[in-house]
Amino acid sequence: MKLASTLRTQILYLFGLLCIGCSLYAQPVVTWKARWIEAGYPEDSVHRPAIYFHKAFILNKKVKSARVYITSRGLYEGQVNRQRIGQAYLTPGWTSYNKRLQYQEYDVTSLVKTGANAWNVCLGDGWYRGAMGFNAHRDRYGKSLALLCQLEITYQNGKKDIICSDSSWACSEGPIRSAEIYAGETVDARVQAVYDKPVRITNYPYDNIIATENELITRHETFKPLPIITTPKGEKVIDFGQNLTGWVMVKARGKAGSVITIRHAEVLDKAGNFYTENLRSAQATATYTLAGTGEELLEPHFTYFGFRYIAVEGYPGELNPDDFTAVALYSDMKPTGFFECSNPLLNQLQHNIQWGQRGNFLDVPTDCPQRDERLGWTGDAQVFFRTAAFNFDVKKFFSKWLKDVAADQRADGGVPWVVPNCIGYYGSSAGWGDVATIIPWNMYLVYGDKQVLENQYTSMKGWVDYMTLNSNDDLWNKGGHFGDWLSYRSPDDDGSDAITDKYQIAQCFYAYSTQLLSNAASVLGKTEDVKKYEALLSRIKAAFNREYVTASGRLVSNTQTAYVLALEFDLLPEQLRPTAARYLVDNIRAYSNHLTTGFLGTPYLCHVLSRFGYTDVAYQLLLQETFPSWLYPVKKGATTIWERWDGIKTDGSFQTERMNSFNHYAYGAIGDWMYRVMAGINTDSSAPGYKKIIIKPQPGGGLTYCKAGLQTQYGSVSVHWRIESNHVVLDVEVPENTTATVYVPDVKGSVIKMAEVKSGKHHFE
Ligand code: RAM
Numbered sequence: 001m002k003l004a005s006t007l008r009t010q011i012l013y014l015f016g017l018l019c020i021g022c023s024l025y026a027q028p029v030v031t032w033k034a035r036w037i038e039a040g041y042p043e044d045s046v047h048r049p050a051i052y053f054h055k056a057f058i059l060n061k062k063v064k065s066a067r068v069y070i071t072s073r074g075l076y077e078g079q080v081n082r083q084r085i086g087q088a089y090l091t092p093g094w095t096s097y098n099k100r101l102q103y104q105e106y107d108v109t110s111l112v113k114t115g116a117n118a119w120n121v122c123l124g125d126g127w128y129r130g131a132m133g134f135n136a137h138r139d140r141y142g143k144s145l146a147l148l149c150q151l152e153i154t155y156q157n158g159k160k161d162i163i164c165s166d167s168s169w170a171c172s173e174g175p176i177r178s179a180e181i182y183a184g185e186t187v188d189a190r191v192q193a194v195y196d197k198p199v200r201i202t203n204y205p206y207d208n209i210i211a212t213e214n215e216l217i218t219r220h221e222t223f224k225p226l227p228i229i230t231t232p233k234g235e236k237v238i239d240f241g242q243n244l245t246g247w248v249m250v251k252a253r254g255k256a257g258s259v260i261t262i263r264h265a266e267v268l269d270k271a272g273n274f275y276t277e278n279l280r281s282a283q284a285t286a287t288y289t290l291a292g293t294g295e296e297l298l299e300p301h302f303t304y305f306g307f308r309y310i311a312v313e314g315y316p317g318e319l320n321p322d323d324f325t326a327v328a329l330y331s332d333m334k335p336t337g338f339f340e341c342s343n344p345l346l347n348q349l350q351h352n353i354q355w356g357q358r359g360n361f362l363d364v365p366t367d368c369p370q371r372d373e374r375l376g377w378t379g380d381a382q383v384f385f386r387t388a389a390f391n392f393d394v395k396k397f398f399s400k401w402l403k404d405v406a407a408d409q410r411a412d413g414g415v416p417w418v419v420p421n422c423i424g425y426y427g428s429s430a431g432w433g434d435v436a437t438i439i440p441w442n443m444y445l446v447y448g449d450k451q452v453l454e455n456q457y458t459s460m461k462g463w464v465d466y467m468t469l470n471s472n473d474d475l476w477n478k479g480g481h482f483g484d485w486l487s488y489r490s491p492d493d494d495g496s497d498a499i500t501d502k503y504q505i506a507q508c509f510y511a512y513s514t515q516l517l518s519n520a521a522s523v524l525g526k527t528e529d530v531k532k533y534e535a536l537l538s539r540i541k542a543a544f545n546r547e548y549v550t551a552s553g554r555l556v557s558n559t560q561t562a563y564v565l566a567l568e569f570d571l572l573p574e575q576l577r578p579t580a581a582r583y584l585v586d587n588i589r590a591y592s593n594h595l596t597t598g599f600l601g602t603p604y605l606c607h608v609l610s611r612f613g614y615t616d617v618a619y620q621l622l623l624q625e626t627f628p629s630w631l632y633p634v635k636k637g638a639t640t641i642w643e644r645w646d647g648i649k650t651d652g653s654f655q656t657e658r659m660n661s662f663n664h665y666a667y668g669a670i671g672d673w674m675y676r677v678m679a680g681i682n683t684d685s686s687a688p689g690y691k692k693i694i695i696k697p698q699p700g701g702g703l704t705y706c707k708a709g710l711q712t713q714y715g716s717v718s719v720h721w722r723i724e725s726n727h728v729v730l731d732v733e734v735p736e737n738t739t740a741t742v743y744v745p746d747v748k749g750s751v752i753k754m755a756e757v758k759s760g761k762h763h764f765e
Helices: 344-360 378-391 395-408 435-447 451-469 502-523 527-548 560-568 574-590 602-611 615-623 631-635 665-678
Strands: 016-020 023-027 036-039 051-059 063-073 075-080 101-107 115-124 146-155 160-164 170-172 176-180 184-188 197-202 209-211 217-223 236-252 259-265 285-289 296-298 305-313 324-331 337-341 681-683 692-695 705-712 715-724 727-734 739-745 751-757 760-764
Touching (some): 305 324, 337 665, 344 378, 344 665, 665 705, 692 715
Parallel strands (some): 101 209
Antiparallel strands (some): 016 023, 036 197, 063 101, 063 146, 075 115, 681 692, 715 727, 727 760, 739 751
16 A cells, blocks of 8 residues: 655645735645546546546554645545545535636544544536536536545554555445436445546646635435325325425335336426426436345435426335435534514415525525526626525635636626526626626625725626716617516406516616625725726716606616616616606506516515505515415415516416426515515615614504524624503614614604614514
């Protein structure tokens, strides 16, 4: 056994003092002694079985500590002496691999031993070379899987050793016969990895390898089956009661060669049959062939599913609920927010919003977890950001992803539709590309850390300059745009579709992004840029008013989204704003108190209503139970947020299978209004990150109480209001080292008292 000499121990911690802003960062840097290795045999290019790598080594001395540094082109799972390395899944995560490839570091001291050791690592296609994106193309980042890993050992006598991936490793196929994100996984437990093939050294670069910044994907909640269903078609179906993202652990005993097939679905159709058409081409199937060795525990490794139901075929014997457990997988973000009120439907909505987040925060913020898409859609992410940051601590999750946004941004500043951009560039869309400014600025507001603005400033500026480049006379009126995606369309074709002109929308986002860039420049002390972009902003607004606004404040597109965006982003002159807000309310009334907004208008709809004194109308929209509304899906039994307002139509039939996800968080953006306006928890932008807190609850909608809280970096802020004999009783909790301005409301939501308070618990009535 050839052991690397201690002299080669090259994992250097360079505690480089990276002085950025006023914060000091200690950055561990790995010097890789390991070589990239890949399978040294011709692969089955159709099924692409996982590749199993192996290294046997002997340690002669007592080990004090052992650490693994590992990454891969493809997904990896490793074991030392048959014990899993770490608790993370789908590692090394998903980034713009060719520019930024994360490695992970694990303490494996308890796994190694003096004497003979075995280190195994298995690689699957994953996002790297599995079918992804439109037309499910394979090989988005490269054609072959490769492994890079090193194990650094410190002996009790202080000496060091290193075991690296190199030509001394062996490899072979093994039980995982195929695995892809959309297709699922096929495991034949009869096949064992025998490691009888050589590996090949490859010359992939090292300079794109980076430390992991965010929380890895880990296992979370588990669910047991509800009573087993036999559908009208005779399928054996298990309902886990919750639409979730992850997979099902199965226990089975059977003859060698018996095949169990598990298909996944989010919903049953009107007749009660298993429905998978909305997964489009995603097979989303786990297939297990038993080894016949007694009780076998089965679960996939390099895939995941978005599902509530599974259809099981080939299971030996009766289906026993004890043998099936669904497990939720998502990035290990710390839960930070809670929200509860006197309306059970709203509590279910909050539940659905949180589960939409859990199901779509798997290293990257994805649009959906089930069909052949599951991509980092930029628009969806920006729409949902503020809500996400209430429910979970997403600081690291988004600082990592924003770096991929910057990495995948084009030289002309264009931002691709999805990040990591595995689908190619089709131009930039308003409301999608603005992720480059909206998330950094809002991250600064909620976490109070300038670093994100430093990191993203070039990207923010690039995006605004891109829009300028594509403008004529300060009007951004070029290119293709998604517009107010999935806004209301009349099921009766009665001409009431709520379509907003796409260039009118584009102009609103052009203004908003320019405003945010100028805000960022001001925080970072870039005075020249502040001047430049403030001047640009005035021209953009003037152009908007020339092109899209009548003298009385009516907009060219007379839709809710049109008014919402113009008002939210301050595009109209002061004197026209109240009239425009009135037009918005008139429009809502014209739809019998229903919203008609799509992805872009929805997040701001209730905020704009509240800002202009129509919180009562906002409550009417929020509490609306008929289509289109937030509670309509809740009434239809949703356990997550749907992609469309009418994913299941009033007659029980489905919207088109071409686009009908039942786990799409975008419309969950209402959560932000629930926390910020209903409960009234907000940060003061003059002291962001909740250093100064504004507590301004606005009761309404006939609710009798509301309780909400947020774990900020200073500690917990919470609000509890309740209505007792026609007046409001308010309890607030303000964290250490912060101050709060509390606005005490009456039962109608009007402010009756204001108080400046320090940390502690405060009671008002
Ligand atoms: C859909 C995605 C996503 C949306 C784009 C425009 O396919 O699911 O939600 O942002 O299209």
